[in-house]
Amino acid sequence: MAGYNIGIVGLGTIGRGVVKILARQQSFFTDTLGLPVTLKRVADIDESRFESVPVGDAARSTTADPILKDPDIHIVVELIGGTTAAREIVLGALRVGKHVVTANKALIAEHGPEIFAAAEQNGVSVYFEAAVGGGMPAIKTIREAMIGNDITSVKTIINGTCNYVLTHMETRGLPFDAALRQAQEAGFAEADPALDIGGGDTGHKVAIMASLLSGGYVPYGDIPIEGITAVSAEDIAFARDLGYRVKLLGIIKATDSAHTLDVRVHPAMLHLDHILASVSHEYNAVLLEGDAVGQILLYGKGAGELPTASAIISDVIDVARNIAGSTPVRIPMGFYSAGGIMKTRPVAEVVSRYYLRFTVVDRPKVLAPIAATLGDHGISIASVLQKEGSLKDRVPVIILTHAAREAGLRAAITAIENTDFVRDKTQVIRIEE
Amino acid sequence: MAGYNIGIVGLGTIGRGVVKILARQQSFFTDTLGLPVTLKRVADIDESRFESVPVGDAARSTTADPILKDPDIHIVVELIGGTTAAREIVLGALRVGKHVVTANKALIAEHGPEIFAAAEQNGVSVYFEAAVGGGMPAIKTIREAMIGNDITSVKTIINGTCNYVLTHMETRGLPFDAALRQAQEAGFAEADPALDIGGGDTGHKVAIMASLLSGGYVPYGDIPIEGITAVSAEDIAFARDLGYRVKLLGIIKATDSAHTLDVRVHPAMLHLDHILASVSHEYNAVLLEGDAVGQILLYGKGAGELPTASAIISDVIDVARNIAGSTPVRIPMGFYSAGGIMKTRPVAEVVSRYYLRFTVVDRPKVLAPIAATLGDHGISIASVLQKEGSLKDRVPVIILTHAAREAGLRAAITAIENTDFVRDKTQVIRIEE
Numbered sequence: 029m030a031g032y033n034i035g036i037v038g039l040g041t042i043g044r045g046v047v048k049i050l051a052r053q054q055s056f057f058t059d060t061l062g063l064p065v066t067l068k069r070v071a072d073i074d075e076s077r078f079e080s081v082p083v084g085d086a087a088r089s090t091t092a093d094p095i096l097k098d099p100d101i102h103i104v105v106e107l108i109g110g111t112t113a114a115r116e117i118v119l120g121a122l123r124v125g126k127h128v129v130t131a132n133k134a135l136i137a138e139h140g141p142e143i144f145a146a147a148e149q150n151g152v153s154v155y156f157e158a159a160v161g162g163g164m165p166a167i168k169t170i171r172e173a174m175i176g177n178d179i180t181s182v183k184t185i186i187n188g189t190c191n192y193v194l195t196h197m198e199t200r201g202l203p204f205d206a207a208l209r210q211a212q213e214a215g216f217a218e219a220d221p222a223l224d225i226g227g228g229d230t231g232h233k234v235a236i237m238a239s240l241l242s243g244g245y246v247p248y249g250d251i252p253i254e255g256i257t258a259v260s261a262e263d264i265a266f267a268r269d270l271g272y273r274v275k276l277l278g279i280i281k282a283t284d285s286a287h288t289l290d291v292r293v294h295p296a297m298l299h300l301d302h303i304l305a306s307v308s309h310e311y312n313a314v315l316l317e318g319d320a321v322g323q324i325l326l327y328g329k330g331a332g333e334l335p336t337a338s339a340i341i342s343d344v345i346d347v348a349r350n351i352a353g354s355t356p357v358r359i360p361m362g363f364y365s366a367g368g369i370m371k372t373r374p375v376a377e378v379v380s381r382y383y384l385r386f387t388v389v390d391r392p393k394v395l396a397p398i399a400a401t402l403g404d405h406g407i408s409i410a411s412v413l414q415k416e417g418s419l420k421d422r423v424p425v426i427i428l429t430h431a432a433r434e435a436g437l438r439a440a441i442t443a444i445e446n447t448d449f450v451r452d453k454t455q456v457i458r459i460e461e
Numbered sequence: 462m463a464g465y466n467i468g469i470v471g472l473g474t475i476g477r478g479v480v481k482i483l484a485r486q487q488s489f490f491t492d493t494l495g496l497p498v499t500l501k502r503v504a505d506i507d508e509s510r511f512e513s514v515p516v517g518d519a520a521r522s523t524t525a526d527p528i529l530k531d532p533d534i535h536i537v538v539e540l541i542g543g544t545t546a547a548r549e550i551v552l553g554a555l556r557v558g559k560h561v562v563t564a565n566k567a568l569i570a571e572h573g574p575e576i577f578a579a580a581e582q583n584g585v586s587v588y589f590e591a592a593v594g595g596g597m598p599a600i601k602t603i604r605e606a607m608i609g610n611d612i613t614s615v616k617t618i619i620n621g622t623c624n625y626v627l628t629h630m631e632t633r634g635l636p637f638d639a640a641l642r643q644a645q646e647a648g649f650a651e652a653d654p655a656l657d658i659g660g661g662d663t664g665h666k667v668a669i670m671a672s673l674l675s676g677g678y679v680p681y682g683d684i685p686i687e688g689i690t691a692v693s694a695e696d697i698a699f700a701r702d703l704g705y706r707v708k709l710l711g712i713i714k715a716t717d718s719a720h721t722l723d724v725r726v727h728p729a730m731l732h733l734d735h736i737l738a739s740v741s742h743e744y745n746a747v748l749l750e751g752d753a754v755g756q757i758l759l760y761g762k763g764a765g766e767l768p769t770a771s772a773i774i775s776d777v778i779d780v781a782r783n784i785a786g787s788t789p790v791r792i793p794m795g796f797y798s799a800g801g802i803m804k805t806r807p808v809a810e811v812v813s814r815y816y817l818r819f820t821v822v823d824r825p826k827v828l829a830p831i832a833a834t835l836g837d838h839g840i841s842i843a844s845v846l847q848k849e850g851s852l853k854d855r856v857p858v859i860i861l862t863h864a865a866r867e868a869g870l871r872a873a874i875t876a877i878e879n880t881d882f883v884r885d886k887t888q889v890i891r892i893e894e
Contacts, residue, residue, distance in 0.1 A: 049609045049753055053608075053609055060676065162754075163751075163754035163757060164757060165598070165601070165602055165605075165606035165757075168601065168602075168605065168606050169598055169601075172601065172775060172778075173590075173601050173771075173772075173775050174771065174775070175486075175494075175774065175778045176486055176770070176771045176774030176778070243493065303739065303760065306736065306739050318596075319767075320478070320482055320767040320768065320770060320774075321595075321762070321771035321772075322596065322767075323760075323761055323762070324596060324597060324598075324759070324761040325758070325759070325760035326757070326759060326760075327736070327756075327757065327759075327760070328755065328757040328758065329754065329755045329756070332755075334752075334753040334754065334755075335754045337609070337753060338606075338607065338609050338610055338751065338754035339606075341608065341609030342605060342606050342607070345605075345608045346605065349788065349791055350786070353783070353787050353788030353791065354786050354787040354788075355782065355786030358782055358786065360494065360495065
């Protein structure tokens with residue numbers, strides 16, 4: 029029975045989880061599955077981790093070179109993150125004929141075509157389940173379980189930090205900054221949370237899913253991304269009054285053109301009955317819609333030591349099974365690099381319902397001109413909520429619209445903001461069905 | 462490029478869906494995936510289906526024999542259901558070296574060891590994603606995505622008929638019979654719904670999942686099964702008052718012994734905040750808990766033409782990929798037949814919280830002796846709800862208990878029912894956390 033030797037580059041949180049699961053399940057993999065998977069080498073720039081992580085007999089190095097140079101290593105597990113050193117290591121491993129398993133969403137999203145082309149040229153594969161939704165099998169479900177479907181839409185809550193912050197803003201009535209601090213104290217937000225709260229992390233994951241389901245490459249840089257920093261506790265409370273909840277959503281929708289996708293990341297209001305509205309705290313979910321299967325929801329923990337390591341292990345075993353056969357590349361990724369660059373629909377062309385919060389002077393008869401201006405731009409009003417303001421001389425006017433084209437909506441808002449009764453920038457949050 | 466020829470046995474609802482998806486996705490499978498999958502033969506006892514289902518150039522027969530005898534058929538898709546003819550056809554196909562894809566939960570649950578042994582002896586595989594949860598990738602998630610996990614529990618709503626009936630009993634206040642009739646009229650229940658509402662269908666699916674995750678064989682006949690026919694609209698309304706919802710659950714829990722599982726099917730009350738409580742109408746869900754990944758929920762349509770066909774197609778493509786390599790059996794099933802028969806924990810040993818509805822005479826001081834008798838058997842009361850009765854001389858007394866051993870609970874109920882103030886059989890519904 030051939031063995032499958034693994035080299036792990038990066039012994040941080042996820043690397044430690046992978047080491048633990050490999051040790052725990054070794055006899056199951058070897059005896060029951062017939063796949064003797066061995067941790068042969070580990071690399072980390074921080075040598076203290078060779079002691080703090082139970083790497084056993086694995087050979088240790090402070091660079092990835094010994095792993096790439098060892099002809100007995102079959103699978104390189106890249107867990108250092110980032111797109112500079114990680115890119116070199118992944119491309120280096122592929123070029124010497126090693127399979128790669130990675131959790132690196134930025135790397136796949138930003139350098140996918142180059143990486144998949146290198147894998148294809150060298151007859152090896154790159155697996156990346158852990159890059160999207162941690163332990164949830166989002167990639168496996170898209171690539172394998174839904175293979176008989178055209179996937180027509182994806183709606184996803186895929187950043188645990190944002191979801192934790194938004195949940196705590198709602199349930200505890202906290203302002204954004206306080207909720208973020210609490211998430212950091214609870215270990216659900218990084219010290220530098222910019223990539224999470226700015227929506228970039230969600231964007232990376234959405235770029236990967238959009239590319240997979242379209243059969244082309246959706247560049248990360250082409251995706252309109254808004255984070256959650258502009259969402260106020262006030263908006264969350266108003267949403268709740270109206271029967272809605274605010275979530276940071278990644279959205280992918282097919283359009284009439286096979287070459288264009290509607291892809292975006294932004295805060296969105298979901299009706300409380302929406303299945304995604306009940307995804308709270310650090311949990312993630314991916315709601316996939318296929319032309320055959322209808323809706324499939326995956327829900328689980330999208331981050332953390334063992335949940336993410338669980339996805340890495342699933343990939344390692346898949347690759348070992350591929351090697352055991354004569355199909356080192358079971359699932360071809362050529363279409364990702366060869367399918368061409370997909371276009372993304374400009375935000376101005378998006379058609380959506382909207383939540384609008386105008387901040388106006390506290391005097392009668394301001395609603396009429398707002399409604400008139402919206403009407404002039406073809407935007408019809410579904411409901412209005414006018415409350416007493418917390419600030420002197422300023423009151424919020426909340427309007428939910430029916431479906432409208434974003435370009436028209438933005439023109440209407442500009443016109444309304446040019447009047448003398450508007451006191452602040454208007455808050456706009458899209459409503460997703 | 463080698464081709465992969467399919468023979469479908471049974472052109473009912475699911476068969477028609479499989480034919481449709483194969484036609485729709487043929488160029489994608491052939492050109493993009495490099496897997497030319499061809500529908501070569503179809504069989505159905507009802508010849509009219511060769512006209513009503515768009516089978517194209519496929520050769521037609523009224524028995525499965527021509528499919529089994531055709532050396533060019535690689536994959537037999539069994540869709541006739543039942544455990545008599547289907548068993549013969551599946552075993553026959555395996556014995557002549559053909560792979561089998563089936564949606565037949567009864568066959569796998571009741572004859573799994575025989576079938577997997579036959580597959581192993583002949584170097585072929587049996588795939589059965591569609592047998593559990595239709596289009597949801599439950600089997601793939603258990604066998605592949607969670608391969609690095611010990612799965613410690615499964616809770617599942619996996620019968621669309623029961624869930625539709627219970628949802629409509631709650632939302633419309635209907636009695637069981639009326640809700641069932643409505644489900645039949647809406648096409649969500651069979652003319653003969655016994656296997657669904659009696660819990661047998663859920664039992665088959667739970668038996669398969671329990672076997673897969675335990676590495677042994679859990680006989681269907683060993684699973685304690687209660688259906689939903691005894692659930693009344695009154696119980697559902699009381700549950701709602703108490704913040705709970707009634708669902709038919711399939712439950713699998715690891716025990717202290719590796720050879721024993723706690724497996725059961727019965728109506729259960731779930732707190733309204735429970736993620737499974739929001740699974741309504743004909744939708745299904747599987748909540749898996751792994752020691753590494755934590756909770757993963759899968760949610761989707763568990764039945765219907767295209768959702769179920771979507772799962773069949775996923776299996777067909779997996780098998781084609783296996784054949785394309787030299788690993789016709791990518792995922793060994795030998796442990797299923799060789800792992801021995803798993804024991805199931807007797808219901809008397811189950812520890813659970815309970816909802817109890819006593820029917821007593823309408824007079825003061827009946828609560829005290831009930832509480833005393835429960836206390837004598839070590840059962841402590843969490844909450845009590847006493848309402849006016851709808852029938853003269855009879856009132857319901859609702860008690861939610863703390864966790865108790867079922868044997869003690871049953872003894873207490875027997876003692877209470879032997880008093881002169883009890884007017885009817887006591888309703889017992891377990892509460893799941």
